[in-house]
Structure formats: C-alpha cells, structure tokens
Amino acid sequence: MLRHVLQRLLMAVPVLFGVLLIGFLLMQVVPTDPATVRAGPTATADVIAQIRKDMGLDQPLYVQFGLYMWRLLQGDLGVSIINNVPVTQELGATIGPTLELMFASLFWSIPIGIALGTIAAYWRGSLLDRCVTALSVAGGSVPVFFLGLMLIWFVGFQWQWLPFTGRGGPLWSVDGWRSLALPALTLGGTFIAPVARMTRTAVLEVMGAEHVRTARAKGLGEYAVVLHHALRNAMIPVVTLIGLQIGFLLGGAVVTETVFSWPGVGRLAVGAILSSDFPMAQGTILVLSLGFIVVNLVVDILYVALDPRMRGH
Amino acid sequence: MAEASTAVATPVAPSMPKRPGTLKRLLREPIAAIALLVVVILVLAALLAPWLSPTGPYDNDLSVSLTVPGTPGMMLGADGQGRNMITRLLYGLRSTLLMGVASVLLGGTVGALVGFAAAFYRRVDGLLMRIMDMLLSFPAILFGLAIAAIMGPGIFTIILALSIATVPLMARIVRGSALVVMRQDYIEAARATGMSDARLIMRHLAPNCLSPLFVFATLRFGQVILLGSALSFLGLGAQAPTAELGAMASEGRDFLFFAPHIAVIPCLVIFTIVLAFNLLGDALRDALDPRLRV
Numbered sequence: 001m002l003r004h005v006l007q008r009l010l011m012a013v014p015v016l017f018g019v020l021l022i023g024f025l026l027m028q029v030v031p032t033d034p035a036t037v038r039a040g041p042t043a044t045a046d047v048i049a050q051i052r053k054d055m056g057l058d059q060p061l062y063v064q065f066g067l068y069m070w071r072l073l074q075g076d077l078g079v080s081i082i083n084n085v086p087v088t089q090e091l092g093a094t095i096g097p098t099l100e101l102m103f104a105s106l107f108w109s110i111p112i113g114i115a116l117g118t119i120a121a122y123w124r125g126s127l128l129d130r131c132v133t134a135l136s137v138a139g140g141s142v143p144v145f146f147l148g149l150m151l152i153w154f155v156g157f158q159w160q161w162l163p164f165t166g167r168g169g170p171l172w173s174v175d176g177w178r179s180l181a182l183p184a185l186t187l188g189g190t191f192i193a194p195v196a197r198m199t200r201t202a203v204l205e206v207m208g209a210e211h212v213r214t215a216r217a218k219g220l221g222e223y224a225v226v227l228h229h230a231l232r233n234a235m236i237p238v239v240t241l242i243g244l245q246i247g248f249l250l251g252g253a254v255v256t257e258t259v260f261s262w263p264g265v266g267r268l269a270v271g272a273i274l275s276s277d278f279p280m281a282q283g284t285i286l287v288l289s290l291g292f293i294v295v296n297l298v299v300d301i302l303y304v305a306l307d308p309r310m311r312g313h
Numbered sequence: 314m315a316e317a318s319t320a321v322a323t324p325v326a327p328s329m330p331k332r333p334g335t336l337k338r339l340l341r342e343p344i345a346a347i348a349l350l351v352v353v354i355l356v357l358a359a360l361l362a363p364w365l366s367p368t369g370p371y372d373n374d375l376s377v378s379l380t381v382p383g384t385p386g387m388m389l390g391a392d393g394q395g396r397n398m399i400t401r402l403l404y405g406l407r408s409t410l411l412m413g414v415a416s417v418l419l420g421g422t423v424g425a426l427v428g429f430a431a432a433f434y435r436r437v438d439g440l441l442m443r444i445m446d447m448l449l450s451f452p453a454i455l456f457g458l459a460i461a462a463i464m465g466p467g468i469f470t471i472i473l474a475l476s477i478a479t480v481p482l483m484a485r486i487v488r489g490s491a492l493v494v495m496r497q498d499y500i501e502a503a504r505a506t507g508m509s510d511a512r513l514i515m516r517h518l519a520p521n522c523l524s525p526l527f528v529f530a531t532l533r534f535g536q537v538i539l540l541g542s543a544l545s546f547l548g549l550g551a552q553a554p555t556a557e558l559g560a561m562a563s564e565g566r567d568f569l570f571f572a573p574h575i576a577v578i579p580c581l582v583i584f585t586i587v588l589a590f591n592l593l594g595d596a597l598r599d600a601l602d603p604r605l606r607v
Binding site for chain 1: 447450451452453454455458459461462463465466535539540542543546547548549559562563565566569570573576577580581583584587588591592595
C-alpha cells in the first residue's frame, strides 16, 4: 500500500512539473510585458529596464523559470494587473466558497444518484428502470446554465424562496446556507445523471456475481443481499468513476459560480481572463490544475484502499 | 470483431459502419429513428440558415426588442436588441454545430492517429499513453480557461480546447480496438505479403476499428456541444454580435425576469442537440456491437 502511494506520488511529479512549465510559458506568450505594467504608464525606458533587471526578466528563460519556481515555493503568484491585490490573497478568499459549493453539490447528489442507479439495476428492465435510464440520459444533456437559470427564474424570482446572487455568509449562518442552496442544487443536479448511470452499470455487473448468488442461497433477505453484498462491491468502480468525474464537476462549478455570482475560483478565473488580468488568470488556472492533480492522486489511492485485489498490481 | 475477421480475410477490407445493415438496425429503434431525424433537421437548418432566416443575422429593430414568442410575424419573438430569434437561432445553431464538428474532427483525427500509432508501434506505446493519461487528468474546462488566457476568447479558442480534451479519449478507444485487431491473423497475413506500415494501417487496421470510433465520435459530439456552449456562456467563445447558442443564453440572462424566452429558447435547442446525439450514439453502439449494451 505504502509503495503504491509513493509510486503514485512519484508519477505526479512530471505532471506537476509540466503544469508549472506550461503556467510559466503562458506568461511568456501573452502580449503584455510585466515590467512595463509594474513600472506604470509614466515610467521612462531606464526605469523599465531597471525593473526588468530587478524582476530577472533579462535573464535566460531557464533562469527565469527557476526564479518563477522559487517565488512559487514562497507562495508568491504575483499581483493582479487590475486591482494590485496579490493573487494569492484573492485565491485564498475564493477557494473556500468553491470547495463549499462542490462539497454541498456532491453531498446531496451522490446519495440520490446511487439510490436511483441501484433501484434501476435491481428492477432491471422494469418501467422504473426505464424511467431512471431515460432521466439520466436527459439529465446528462441539460446544460448546467439552463438548470441554473430555471432555478433562478422559478425558485428565486417567481416563488421568492431562496436568494440567487452571491454568497450570504459562512455556511453555518442562515444566510450562508440559504444562498448556497440554489447553486448547490444546480451543480448537484447535473451530477445525478452520471452517478446514477455508473451505479446502475456497476450494480448490474455485481448482481450476477457468484458471491451475490451465494448470499441469496444462504437465505439472506433481499435487503441484505443488495445493500451488503451487491452495492458494497459495486461501490469500488463507482467511487473511482465519481473521482474521475470531478473534472466534469469543476466545469459545472465554473459555470454555476458565474450564473449565481458565487465568489469562487472559477468565477475569479473567468473574470481574470475576460479582463486580461494575466497574473490572476495564471494563478487561478495553476491552482485549479494543482487541485486536479491532488484529486486524481487521492482517487487513485482510494481505489486501491477500497479494493484489496488491486494491491500489488 | 470475431465475425469481421473471417469476412475481411480478403485484401479488400473497407467495411464502413454505415453499411445498410447497420442503418436498418438503427432505424428499427423508434427512439434512434427520431433522434436521427432531429439531427438531420438540425443540420439542414444550420446549413440552410441564410435561406431560412426571415432577416439578416445582425438586422435589428429596437422598436420590436423583447417581443414575446407567438407574436404574428415573429414566431419566437425578438431578443434584447430587437433581432428576430428565429434568425439568431438558425445562425447560432450554425456556429454551435460548426464548433462541435470542428472539435470532434480535429481532436478525433489526432486522437485516432495517436491510438493507431500506439497500437502499431509498441515501442512508443508507453510514452504516448502516458502523455494521453496526463492530458486526460485535466478537464476540458481547464484547457478552455488556459487557452482563452493565452489566445483570448473566441470560437477558435473553444475548438482548440475541446479538440485537446478529445484527443486522449479517442486515442484510448482507438488503441483499445486496434490492439484487438492487431492480434487477428489477417494482419499477420497482410504483413507477410510485405505491405508497408502505412498501407497496412489504412487498409486493414483502420477499417476494422471504425465501429467504436464512430460510436465515440457521436457520443462525444453531444458532450462537446455541452462543454462548448458552457464555455461560450462564460464569454470565452464567440464574441458579439456573432450568434452562438451558449452566448445567446448568456445574453438572455440580462432579460431573464421579463423576457425569459431569450435565454430559454437557445438552452432548449442546446438540450435538443445534445440529447439527440446522446440517444443516437447509444443506439449506434447497440446496433454496431450489441455486446456493448448494458
């Protein structure tokens, strides 16, 4: 197990390096010169040259990359061109809300997805199964912004049940969770379909397995057979697939944050790109990518932890 | 693939997946037939947009701005700038479908080439697939954000991002089925005749990997439309005044409370495209290879 973890960690190193390198090169190809920006509009050529030297921009590219890595290790991602706020400060303020949104969405959609998938698999071919399957195909075709706009229109505007712009406060406050409700419903709503579909497939596969037949043969009730023997084993692929779907969830989160003006990393990234705030864009993309590497790593390790058969492979 | 191996023992290999048998099997399913019909209608509408549109794509008349659907002479109403929604939808459909086709073609072709190369030249297999794994570990949205940060927003930005996200998926699928085909005797036989690698791949390997490739491309098309319209919605895609379904939905947000049709209609069209392609892809998979049915 430990060897596997170490192996995976080692494999993540080149990916991490690649992401950092691409993040660095990103800054090289953008049309703006950071020294000119930092010097301000009234600076003379001499001043710009001095700043260029101070920032290490006159050095060869690989030295600059080294400097970039060094600054990164110290948590320095540069300063926003738009409002002069350090990128790390903005990121620090937005990571929380994004994680909050993602966890809240998973919290309600995964149980429902798993329940729907299990029901569909158990009564395979029945009307119920066909309904769940049809729903998951249709649900998987709904643009996340469509769901968000509909919730805003009905729940937020027509019925005036819940707020639909911004974050009302921390999660434990009433305003906080009320403002989280619609974004989490939107993002989670698009996640039910893939979870239900994956669970259905996994449970179907397990239902035919010998240990389920054995469980039935020894007279266990259907409830115990499905819950303890079938679903439990079906969870292995489901957990992995859910982990792999986190990317899909992130895409939805960026859109959801934009629709609901939720102050998360995704909205920050989009805003930075649209306003050509390169350091901010670079920082947000870097953090999102790092998040990804970590999630993949955790899923990979979890997969082995859940399935002892995978050990030693 | 087992039945194919006997049929393709002769050097004449190309067996397109759209042979009459497949189409017939596909159309036997009512849902698939409807999905195919919807796809055909949508594609025709997009192709014929300049002729079907009642007005020019950018013609606006502020006096009719926010006209509700059902108004005589303006079946689907007008948007915030008084542009006919039917016209905007037809042109939007054009941009959106074009974006999807370009992404799947570009990403799919590169991915298929990588997949064939990995299966055929086992020495590069490990390296190619590790690179594909790395690409696969990042979601399309990140490619979209990164490319938009470098190149600026635009429809080509989205096509590039979606293509890159499609490459590793296609590569894996093609490699998987190519490896199965590579084990067949007829490949060995063709090799023994001294056929060149390129010819072997084109004449014998590729034609026998087409089924999963087509199924994937169809299903991927739906996903690409969904992802692409989301990126457009964020403002990273087609810029005003170009009509694009995701961007139209985004413009409609501003009028959501008093003219919801401006946002809702493009959303419904996107939903229809994606649903039709998803259903068609599922049906195609069942028709081409019933064993894959779950």
